[in-house]
Amino acid sequence: xxxxxxxxxxxxxxxxxxxxxxxxxxxxxxxxxxxxxxxxxxxxxxxxxxxxxxxxxxxxxxxxxxxxxxxxxxxxxxxxxxxxxxxxxxxxxxxxxxxxxxxxxxxxxxxxxxxxxxxxxxxxxxxxxxxxxxxxxxxxxxxxxxxxxxxxxxxxxxxxxxxxxxxxxxxxxxxxxxxxxxxxxxxxxxxxxxxxxxxxxxxxxxxxxxxxxx
Numbered sequence: 001x002x003x004x005x006x007x008x009x010x011x012x013x014x015x016x017x018x019x020x021x022x023x024x025x026x027x028x029x030x031x032x033x034x035x036x037x038x039x040x041x042x043x044x045x046x047x048x049x050x051x052x053x054x055x056x057x058x059x060x061x062x063x064x065x066x067x068x069x070x071x072x073x074x075x076x077x078x079x080x081x082x083x084x085x086x087x088x089x090x091x092x093x094x095x096x097x098x099x100x101x102x103x104x105x106x107x108x109x110x111x112x113x114x115x116x117x118x119x120x121x122x123x124x125x126x127x128x129x130x131x132x133x134x135x136x137x138x139x140x141x142x143x144x145x146x147x148x149x150x151x152x153x154x155x156x157x158x159x160x161x162x163x164x165x166x167x168x169x170x171x172x173x174x175x176x177x178x179x180x181x182x183x184x185x186x187x188x189x190x191x192x193x194x195x196x197x198x199x200x201x202x203x204x205x206x207x208x209x210x211x212x213x214x
Contacts, residue, residue: 002192004210004211005049005211005212006052007052008053009024011024012024012059014057014132016154018152022134024059026102027052028051030048030063033179035192036189037189038197040105041187041200043067043187045188046062046064046065046066047190049063049086052065056157056168058097058153058155059152059155062086064084064148066181067185069147070084071083071106075105076107076109076125077122077128078110080110082182083104083184084104084184085103085179085180087177088175088178089101089177089178089203089207090160090175090200091175096116097114097115098113099160102179105149106131109128109133110201111128116203122171123161130156130159131154131167133152134152135150135151135152138185139198143151149192171211171213172212173177174209175208176193176209191197
């Protein structure tokens with residue numbers, strides 16, 4: 001099981017500009033989402049992420065380079081996993097329930113909470129709106145050049161609304177990070193911490209890694 005420490009950035013908070021947050025995350029260690037557990041889906045775009053926090057906010061930045069991009073869904077809780085999509089699933093206090101946060105390259109977000117894939121409660125648009133998002137896209141001039149995109153997230157602690165957290169400091173939790181794209185020319189399902197299952201399924205918290213907010 002992988003373990004990940006989330007550093008505290010004193011100079012950032014929920015009011016910090018998204019570009020400043022993005023630049024600060026660029027300076028931190030990058031972690032690869034590079035495991036393709038299912039042989040039927042061997043395609044592996046290049047995907048990394050960096051993380052930090054400011055006691056009352058979780059900062060995440062994804063870096064993606066892939067052959068093609070799809071960005072159709074724009075409304076809250078649309079099925080963004082069918083687009084070019086990055087995801088993080090997080091469970092607190094060794095509880096069986098967990099949050100899933102899924103974003104396409106536009107920053108459109110699906111977020112839910114529950115104990116399994118079929119038993120989930122979508123969070124309200126009012127809650128999800130609190131997540132600040134900064135999307136950047138770069139397309140090369142050459143026909144075969146890969147598409148590069150980045151997504152910076154500022155996730156206030158209140159977004160984890162089934163918990164009464166006022167601070168993330170010293171919180172430990174279980175987490176996994178993913179990259180997928182169900183409707184892309186090359187469908188793919190990549191994980192940070194590996195999963196053992198017969199078919200693609202990210203909703204397996206027994207395969208989450210450990211995360212510690214320092």
